[in-house]
Amino acid sequence: MSIKVENVSFVYGKGTPFEKKAVDDISFCVKKGEFIGLIGHTGSGKSTLIQMLNGLIKPDSGKIFINGCDITADKVNLKEIRSKIGLVFQYPEYQLFEETVYKDIAYGPSNFNKSKEEIDSVINEVISLVGLDSSILEKSPFELSGGQKRRVAIAGVLAMSPDILILDEPTAGLDPAGRNDILACIKNLHEQKGMTVILVSHSMEDIANNVDKIMIVSDAKLVSFDYPSEIFKDSEMLKNIGLNVPQVTRVVNHLKQKGINLGNNIYTVEAAVDAILKYVKEES
């Protein structure tokens, strides 16, 4: 499944005193199986942009093609598109409502008229995909811990068997362990199932550790869409729009200023460790 966005714009509250441009003439293309990181400030238009991708918000102008099908056209079957594009919102655990975890995960697929057997098998699959035990299925979602709730909510989206998964800050408010679990689970989905993933995050570390390409949105505009190595080269540009390079890249840059050149393109801790070991070996 590929995504193609052409000159899309959207304005909130048109004609009122509260008018605000949320998305301004954005175009990009995401190929099947890519893992994209989307970063930008609060209010930069990220959330509006991702909601456009599954037809929740219709752009004022511009076109969006999902697998060549124009979803901005009239009379398009949005329900079908929504089943193909799983959208995990910020704090998705607040949407849980059913008596049991099982029923809550089944809400999505049953809306798309899947049979009982299909739902059964898909639930068993997704519950292990998100790293939960199947004994949890009969519990009420409200008695789970924060991290567990989050995973149940993500499972609820995965249960629709989407081809594209979009996650809006899936790790916000979780402890480091919960964070790593969720990110590992997303990476796993991407690698094993070949899912196209768009990950919205504030954390440069999360993005740097996982994605193939990075998209930067600032002030409703697409500032940059490139490989991490290119993006993190330009730390000034990132600083100007209120973002920064990953911590470890900052350390490497500082070392470079002090005369210790570890090389370029270091934006994960692993890469930094390798570079430092190599440097130490060469020096001695």
Place this chain on the structure above:
Amino acid sequence: MLTDITLGQYFPIDSVIHKIDPRAKILFTLFYIILVFLADSYVTYGLVALFSISVVVLSKIKFTVVLKSLKPMLFVIIITAVINVFFTSGTEILWSYKFIKITKTGVVNAVNMALRLIFLVVGSSLLTYTTSPIMLTDGIERLLKPFSKIGLPSHEIAMMMTIALRFIPTLLEETEKIMTAQKSRGADFESGNIIKRAKALIPVLIPLFINSFKRADELATAMECRCYRGGEGRTRLRVLKFGIIDLFSLIIMLVFSILMITFGVLNI
């Protein structure tokens, strides 16, 4: 969508009407409502219309916004008018078909009721358009103060109203958020019959309720942490004072009332 509701919304504009003391504004609105019911002739309706239009002009709020506030009431207004047209008995029959009769008094009554309702809605929505929720509840608290002698918890009532008003936008925002989230899980709120649609709302209402209770609990704790203990001995940041604008508005209101009452008594 949900945020289109204009009834009860506040428009922060700098105008004379906005500056009137909220206590006075609330009392004037009550008075205005009574006076609207006194109107029953061309002259008195003309007077009410003149008064209402001048207030709207002075408040600098767009006429389209004021008309929009009538939209949710339109159904009620039409129903009242229709009932009045068909079910008022009278001597002068204008048109009849079998058992249906339209009398002159019926038509007059219908027009009367419709006009009254329109003026009532316009008048009371102007109050909320031009008074911020905080000012409004401040005013209500002050007006209810005398009743606290007989045990009415005026401060608590005002605080509850402030909190309720404060959370309307939050709840609307959250409803919309949950709705979009469930929509992306394939929920369908727009099609099907009324029972199907009501059922479709369950996945929205349950999380909304749970979150509201949670939020209420958190708010109560936060208030207690800041030593909130009700109205007793509480001073306020903004002390309401009777100013020159209030005097002017009082005079205008008095003139308007006297005119309305005299015309009413004289049957003009």
